[in-house]
Amino acid sequence: MSDCDSMRENMPFLLTESLDPARRELTHKHIETCALCVAEWSAYKETWQILDTLPEVTVPPRVKQRFLAEVQPAPPRDNVVPFRRGRAARWLAQAAAVVIVGSGAFYAGHRAAPPVELKPTPAQVTAIQQATPVAQFYSIAESRVLPAAAISPQIEGRPDIQNVQFSDPSPTNDQIGVAFDITSHVTVTGRPTDKSMVRLLRYVLENEDKESPSRSRAIDWVRSTYSHVGNPDPEITEALANVLRNDQHQGVRINAADTLQSLHSAMTDGTRDALVEALKNDPNPAVRIKAVEALAKLARSGVALDPDMVDTLRKKASQDGENVYVRVKAAEALSSIQPR
């Protein structure tokens, strides 16, 4: 196979961004130097763009359901001896699947045709079967063991599978093991108050070991999302408090303190301690400003501040070397404290 052929095979994957970095770079370099491939690549891109502009057609649920019912295998029964299909049978099955997919697509594409009118018949309920709720959790874990039955036979896209290891965990049975690291893109959807979502965000805020723009973005996002939630989960403020305590990055700490201010209704003792600590010791005056503003907001809202907080505010208000704005804000916070 010539270089050009191999590179052209890569082009669809280049379009879908599913090439590994090395091959992507190689393909790009080849395209830049080969006039024929440039034309080919342009044609690909043009087609791709046209496809992008085409309207998205939704498969009617009834067709989808029928199709799925036909392609999904029936559950195995104990009294049935498995029938091993021959080569011909497999070909036939595959051909049938192609026909079904084709028919489904044809039907979806021609759904503008006049619909078949059915005479309305009243629905009759003959029996109601109690649904058994099945909790299926996708666990975000460092390491997980999955049975092969839980894995879809279809591998989507071109996932980056690395560090593959094979094992035979129990020689007494016919089970084998294939272990690997995989990086995949996961989108978790849910309400901001869902515990799983809160835990996930807490993990993201606290455990991103790499300084990245996403940390500041994550905090901005948390602020805009949870400041509208009536009663945000205290775990969110605790995570922000940990960022405020531990992050080396001053911009991130400023963001964390600022966000805590807008989530003052969900503050815990630990969160308040983090703000006091920041007010006492953070070298960045902007972090101290945000911390004192958050404490002032707390005091104004009528929350009882413990003696250590009051003492810190008092010291800050009178501290000669401190930024005047921090001192003024500390004095303002003190003026809001009511007897308790």
Next chain:
Amino acid sequence: MRPATRIFIAVAVLLSGAQLFGANFGTSNRVTREFPIDPAGSVWIDNPFGSIDVVGIDGNIVYITADRVVTAPDQASFKEAADGVAMSFEGDTKVRLVRTLLPPTRNARWSVAVNYVLRVPRSINVKIGSKFADHLRVAQINGSVTVNGFAGTLIMEGVIGASAVSMVNGKIIYNYTQRPVSKAQVQAVNADIDIYLPTNSNFDWVANTLNGDILTTFPVHSGRFTGAIFHGVIGTGGPTINTETMMGRILLQARGTDPRQAQSMRVSAPDHQRVPSDVMLQPAKKIQLPFVNGDFTFAASVADVTVGEVRGNARVETGAGEVELGAVFGQCNVTSMGGPLNLGDVMGSLFAHTGAGDILVRAARMGGQLTTDGGLIRVIVAGGPMTLRSGGGDIIVRQASAAMDAETASGDITITGDPAQKTLKVTARTLQGNLILNVSPRFAADIDATILTSDPDVNEMHIDFNGISVRREQVGNKTRIRATGKINGGGERVELYAEEGDIHISAQTITPIRLANPK
């Protein structure tokens, strides 16, 4: 009985019931004690809630009267309060300690105040600790007095010995019945300090307030400011009366004079060497204006300034406070020693500095300079060349149409180029953080980007353009990753430097931000 009478009686009964239902339980009980004390002994009173009166008398006995007032909404709370609050009388003839003991965790439903009246020998030393009190009063004491309170009015009357008092909220009143002979240290946060003295007093006066004024009816000699601290001599000088309040006013009044005749030491400030912090000598102000037709010049020690529109040049100088200017048609010059700056559409050159706090600018049409000693800098549209400096905090420019020079000690720098500009001079430097340059795919420049990192596996260079060569070299225990080259044929110089962070030069379709023309 007539129906109207019946209704009247029913309503009266109902209202009385409601009154009874909402009523609080309250009681007051009195305790009296007497203890002998040495003439040079001390009395310490620690009472978190309630007033304290200490009056000097002849003799060597301490007479204590304590009234405990408990208020609770129901019997159970009332009992809890009555059982939980105790008075303790400890010590010996050297030191007598009077304390109110409260349970460590308190039910917010009930409240207690213990009001003490102590008659003590004049010569003894007095020490008071208080949180919330209607008043704290110390009178006719020749020994030393120390007061540490949080809120309430503190009255020191005829105190001859040295005194050190500190309050947070409320008011402090010193009434010298004779010329001061001992030093006094008076400190407050949100309280005014009023000191009344005989006209023939001789003492040194030190006064310091951020937000209030420094007033006196005494003739002051050798007055001078050291920063915001005033030093002056009254009469021939003598013991020092040091008065310091953050947000309050200081008044030193000669007995028999009218306080309305008091002169402000700030307004008639004596000559002194000018220093940058002189703005602190200006009175505090709060400004809220929708519109200024012409130039706007403003200076204040502590000020929150909000102006919707300035149809000329704006010049604002504050010691502390928030500055918010909606639109400025001319040049804009804002200097604050601390506090956030929020500036809208600035059509002339912009120069803004804050000692601490964020700077947000919606549009700097002619560019300018923004600096903060710590805080975020965010510019939505930079129409002209800008210099941006932060002592620590992110710098974000949403649309840069001219040369950008940005530097932060710790924080990310994100600059998005105006898609209408084919090339742009950019110098950006972060000593801890990431650097992101977003430009259009046809952006042309000479790139020189450097990462200095102790973890080269974590910090990376991401450049969405071809024609860049990347080199790695070891510098001490760090790795330097340097990318150089021309993109899209070359153009203005783009110099990027990040320590312990990534550099991204990202090619993307950018939607331009259009500014509305001023009306």
